[in-house]
Amino acid sequence: MKRIRHLEIHLVHGCNLCCESCSHYSNQGHKGILSLAEAEFSMKLWNQRLNPHTFSLLGGEPSIHPDLPGFVALARRHWPTAHLRLVTNGFFLHRHPTLPTVLQRDPNACIYLSIHHDAPQYKEKLQPILALLRSWISDYGIRVETYLSFKNWTRGYQGSGSGMEPYNDGLPRQSWERCHAKYCPQLFEGKIWKCAPLAYLKLQDAKYRLSGSWKPYLQYQPLASDCSDEQLVDFFHREEELSCGMCPANPVKFKLPLPLNSLNPGIIKIS
Ligand code: SF4
Ligand code: SF4
Incomplete structure (x- = not known):
């Protein structure tokens, strides 16, 4: 068993919000959800080899998924001692009335509410979410x-x-050193990917036919479950790779535009 700090799984590719430069490309009209059977298949391939301190369920927006509570229980069965994090913007948590019961039984699990703007319109939409969570x-x-x-x-x-x-x-070394996602490997299609921007790049390419500049990055090879123990250890010890050249060496902070999508403004009603 290789102890690692973190592993993530995407339950939903799309999102109700549209945060510019989302590292999962979920702001760009992707669709599709992972079934519980697909997730179980992937988890079974790795749960005897990887022992993550933290296992995150996310997306896209995971609360869009109709089986969300089932994923918490599934992840717990496969990684009994991991700290489970459900990373969500919260907009559709009200659709999952059984979720708190599942979480109540699991003291090492938490909802990780990610807040994406401080504008009054956003704060207003956040109020019912905060009330529900309280x-x-x-x-x-x-x-x-x-x-x-x-x-x-x-x-x-x-x-x-x-x-x-x-x-x-x-x-690439500098890009990796300054990267927020450098310790966020993804479990996707049964393989382990270095980070979300590499894992989901092929979805972007399939939808948008990206320019040739992406070709070297689209050739990135994830870790397959038939790897040797040495390959597995090597994968998690690797720091920068040539692929890190796709990311900025000098990332610049900017004010995120309000991510409420005009087509799907994330309107919620919690009674
Ligand atoms: S809420 Fe998260 S997943 Fe959705 S667009 Fe924003 S950063 Fe991406
Ligand atoms: S490719 Fe490298 S720098 Fe870019 S997100 Fe992944 S780990 Fe970070």
């Missing part, structure tokens, strides 16, 4: 952490859609 905390004793993710926001790529371009600064 009621779950008081009625079920569940754990909730909040994170102001819009602070320290940087771009991981330039542009979006078919106009998206990598940075190609030629300083």
Whole structure:
């Protein structure tokens, strides 16, 4: 068993919000969800080899998934001692009335509410989410952490859609050192990927037919479950790779535009 700090799984590719330069490309109209059977298949391939301190369920927005509570239980069965984090913007938590019961039974699991703007329109939409979470905390004793993710926001790529371009600064070591995602490997399609921007790049390419500048990055090879123990250890000890050249060597903080999508403004009603 290789002890690692973190492993993540995408339950949903799309999102109700549209944060510019989302590192999962979930702001760019992707669709599709992972079934419980697909997730179980992937988890079974690795749960006897990897022992993550933290296992995160995320997306896209995981609360869009109709089987969300089932994923918490599934992850717990496969990694009994991991700290489970459900990373969500919270907009559809009200669709999952059984979720607090599942979390109540699991003291090492928490909802990690990620907050994406401080504009009054956003704060207004956040109020019913916070009220719901407060009621779950008081009625079920569940754990909730909040994170102001819009602070320290940087771009991981330039542009979006078919106009998206990598940075190609030629300083992959520096890009890796300054990367927020460097310890966030992804479990995707039964393989382990270094980070979300590499794992889901092929979805971007399939949807937008990216320019040739992405070709070297699209050739990235994830770790397959038939790897040797040496290959597995080597994978997790690797720091910068040539692929890190797609990310900025000098990421610049910027004010995230309000991520409420005009087509899907994340309107919620919690009664
Ligand atoms: S909330 Fe924003 S950062 Fe998170 S998955 Fe959705 S678009 Fe990406
Ligand atoms: S490719 Fe490297 S620098 Fe870019 S997100 Fe992944 S780990 Fe970070």
